[in-house]
Amino acid sequence: MKPAKKRITVTVNGESYEREIAPATSLLDFLRTDLNLTGTKEGCGEGECGACAVILDGRLVDSCLILAVEADGQTIQTIEGVGQNGRLHPLQKAFAAKGAAQCGYCTPGMIMAAKNLLDHNPKPTAEQALKAIAGNLCRCTGYGSIVDAILSAAKER
């Protein structure tokens, strides 16, 4: 017997969604499968790579480690909601200009981590930027260009 479905209501990128889901559904699977928001990625499923990072009620979380039911009634921001009204966020512009995304798979999580930093600390130092992305693995860039992009975006804002 499969356990009964649970009804949850969440606000994702400003839109309210009500869905019935299996209780074991991770927030990551809920976003990717139930809401079809595939910008958030899975890299390990164990909270070690940060590809699935989203902002949940103002804090950065690995969405693979959180059950969707835990997010009931909360506000979620994903990469799809970072730009506003078709305009790119300064972080997105800076990541593009500085070569801070190569393959681009870690990029959504990386930008969420960077955005979470700037939301709480608009003028970070390089060291703070390095620390803010310490939970997000990137295998292409070597991180230097990502830090450059974060500092450059902070200047822009």
Add this chain to the structure above:
Amino acid sequence: MKVVGQEHPRVEILEKVTGQSVFGADVRLASPLLVGKILGSPHAHARIKNIDTRKAEKLPGVKAVVTARDFPPVKFGRFIQDEEYFARDKVRLVGDKVAAVAAVDEETAEEALRLIKVDYEVLPPVIDGLEAMRPDAPLIHEDCERYGAAGIVQGRKGNILYHKQSLHGDIERGFREADRVFEHRFFAPMVHQTYIEPHAVLARVDASGRATVWIPTQAQFFIRQSIADIFQWPLIKVRVIPTEIGGGFGGKMLPTVEPAAVALAQKSGMPVQIVMSRAEDFQTANPRHPCHMRYKTGVKRDGTIVAREIELVFGTGAFCGNGLVIGQRAEMLATGPYRIPNVKIDLFCVYTNHANCGPYRAPSGPQLAFGSEQQIDIIARELNLDPVELRLKNAIEEGDTTPAAGGPLKSVHAKETLRKAAEAAGWGAKPREKNRGRGIALGYWLVGGMASSSGVKLNEDGTVSVLTGVVDLSGTVTSLGQIAAEVLGVDLEDVHIRTADSDFAPHSTISAGSQGLRSMGTATKLAAEEVKKQIAEVAADKLEAEAGDLVVEGKRVYVRGTKEKGLSLAQVAQLSMTHKRGPIVSVQSAAQFSNQPAFSVHVADVEVEPETGQVKVLRYIAAQDVGTAINPLSARGQIQGSVIQGLGQALSEACIFKNGKMLNPTFLDYKIFSSLDAPRVEVHLVEHAAEGGPFGAKGIGEPSIVPVPAAVANAIYDAVGARIFDLPLTPEKILLALQESGKGR
């Protein structure tokens, strides 16, 4: 040049920073998808006595179960036909595929896997390459010598799937003439590419029996061929649609989950998606070969190298796969880029009970440099010579060659690259702070090229479309756009370029071997030049001029000297529709590339904490001979990323096995560098337009990882006097070395 040589953000970058890019697991279809899962062997080596799938098939929600029985009984393999897609009689690695299921959801698929009963007779596994060569080692393939094989395969015996000895000069005489002879053994363990995107596939088989496969791959035409081989289908029954790829580094060129998804889709009549878990990816995808090395080098008192004898044993895994790429590469690179008159190389690839090792960014490069370049450092210290001077004394020059390089080499800039790195580091005046040290290593790589074709067409409004099937890993697609723009006198913004699929793209090379840009760039440049000729031909009639007198630039074509009187490219494109030659378009091919050397010289500054053995990389300098950097932003970015990847291999990464099982298939236990570990990498480009590359470009992605472990090892020795002969350079090994030498506490 107006476009080539300029820094350009990648053409697809905005999709990436907004989350719009579609990667392997992101593909969605209008019809519902089944979830596919693979049942892998829990044993590294065992005979299969029986597989019972009946219970799984009866589970509600299960739509298909497949095993070897659903596949034609053919063995496949690019070099040696030693592999069946699903294990039939025997499993040879943990995770060897035994069965696969497709079900309506993940839970049901997992439950179905649990219901499949497999009886195994467990056999002793062998993981280490040297152990696998012993006469009493368990045989992984009982009839290895009888398998079909490509012409280059030689010396098969027991678990040895390849042995080649190559001799140059007179090795005995070389050692007799030497004043000093040095001999060391080194070991580099298996390391994994750990692209952040795991392997993923979506497959659909339509009513006419044709398969469509969406995958992140570096080699769509390889995958199409492999699927056709496995199912014994003609190529036109398979369509590969490459998605955006979340890193490859050599690991996404051979089929992993694709044939299972195709078989499940065929059997169920529904599309099937399979996404590997990180642990599956670690254990069954194609990592870097572990390598045992013995380097014996004879030198004159003045540092002239007179002889080098090298023995290499590569643990290749349960199957050959792409593993023999190493056989060809290692022979070319083993000596290092030095003039050595007398050389003997013995190269072994052996079957071992783990994932079949394949190309990982510069296959064999970092392992061999770890041995070769550490030994050069040891020799310099023993002879009281400066490590940079010793390398300068022996490094190859224009027109020199090295074993198997295929004749005299052109565009050789080893010495300039050495000098550039040394100068940037302030080599002569190094700081002598306690526990700090500086190491240098010279990386050698040879870039060839592979058969490629590319199309360019002029659109009706004067914009340009480039038609290519090469997958974009490192910015190659952007650079191809720059090449087309440069030839046609337009801006990069006027060029559209993305990767087309195997049904529609002209045959394109793999995105690997640092040759994608060289091969595809050559084809693209030829096609753009042909389009330029066609533009002139159409414009010549209208302008009543000779085609040879026309200039194509600034999105216009005009008669030389009368710039104001010409036509816009849009006008030419429209004219072509009623002109006798018709629409302006060209597909051109390129093949047969000579080997070209590329050098990377790295200088690492480290600090070693003598109480704990912890190493901190304080500063890192990478000088690289890149020919012409088509897009310096990509060139620098690739080199920086490559160095950080190499630092992981140097200091923290290794696949650890016990009883045939990998003990650390997670990012928690397999430690790649994070932002807190990574130093800033200072990149210095050595630019000289190289022969045989489009606008003089050389390959970049691979040379940049070759010297990293060696540079760090040499720096650690310089800091505290600990010489470590096996990777990774962990605190434990450093402490042990310090204790043994009496320098520790």
